[in-house]
Structure formats: structure tokens, C-alpha cells
Amino acid sequence: MSDCVFCKIVKGEIPSTRVYEDEEILAFRDVNPQAPTHILVVPKEHMANVLACAERKDDLIGKLFKAAAAIAREQDVAETGFRLVTNCGEHGAQSVHHLHIHLLGGRQLTERMV
Ligand code: DGP
Numbered sequence: 001m002s003d004c005v006f007c008k009i010v011k012g013e014i015p016s017t018r019v020y021e022d023e024e025i026l027a028f029r030d031v032n033p034q035a036p037t038h039i040l041v042v043p044k045e046h047m048a049n050v051l052a053c054a055e056r057k058d059d060l061i062g063k064l065f066k067a068a069a070a071i072a073r074e075q076d077v078a079e080t081g082f083r084l085v086t087n088c089g090e091h092g093a094q095s096v097h098h099l100h101i102h103l104l105g106g107r108q109l110t111e112r113m114v
Helices: 005-011 050-054 060-074
Strands: 018-021 025-029 037-043 082-085 101-105
Touching (some): 005 025, 005 037, 018 060, 025 060, 060 082, 060 101
Antiparallel strands (some): 018 025, 082 101
């Protein structure tokens, strides 16, 4: 999608700090980190949110979680713990409408979700 910021990051048109990449998935550091480790795991193909991803026949949704788990290990937060979040739509406060999973860790997160 030509005006999507994450599509531009995937294409390298906007710089990012990449931490993981495979054929279908890219992960890079969030520009506005909420925790010492704050990484966004995104499909390279544009899709708006988890609802769109869940409609697919393939296992991309599983691959995104597997990539997030591998990144958590690689970034040394697997032992101490971390949080995976995907915001969806208006009430979910999704601001970038290209599916992404936030991987947050590196400090004690609060018990509150909202
Ligand atoms: P959400 O509210 O779930 O849609 O989160 C979008 C996240 O994307 C937010 O934490 C900030 C991040 N973000 C937005 N624009 C950029 C960018 O150009 N580069 C990077 N690295 N992150 C971005």
C-alpha cells in the first residue's frame, strides 16, 4: 500500500532498526519505545489488522507469533518475560493500519492492560 508507513519500512523507503527478517516477516524497533525492548513484528504483505490475517488460508498468524518468540529469545527477554500486543481498530487504539505485534519487555510491566 503506497501510503502505509510500515509498507514503506518493509521496502526500505523509511529507515528502521531491523532486528529480524525472513521471507514473510520483518521486525524492527518501535520509534517511540514504551519499554527497553519494544519491537514491532509485521507481515511484509500489507493487511490492516489481525482480523484480515485470520481470514487467510495460510499460517501467517502462527508464523508471526513464532517469529516474536524467536526474537524474544534473541533479545534476551524470554527468561524474564515479555508481552505481545496487537491493537485492532478504533477502540483498540490502532494508529498504524498495517498488522503489527508489539513485543514489549526489558522491565517489569504493569498488571494493567488498558
Ligand atoms: P499502534 O498504536 O498499535 O498502531 O502502534 C503503532 C506503533 O508504530 C507505535 O508504537 C509507533 C510505531 N511507529 C509509527 N510510525 C513509525 C515509524 O515510522 N517507525 C517506527 N520504527 N515505528 C513507528
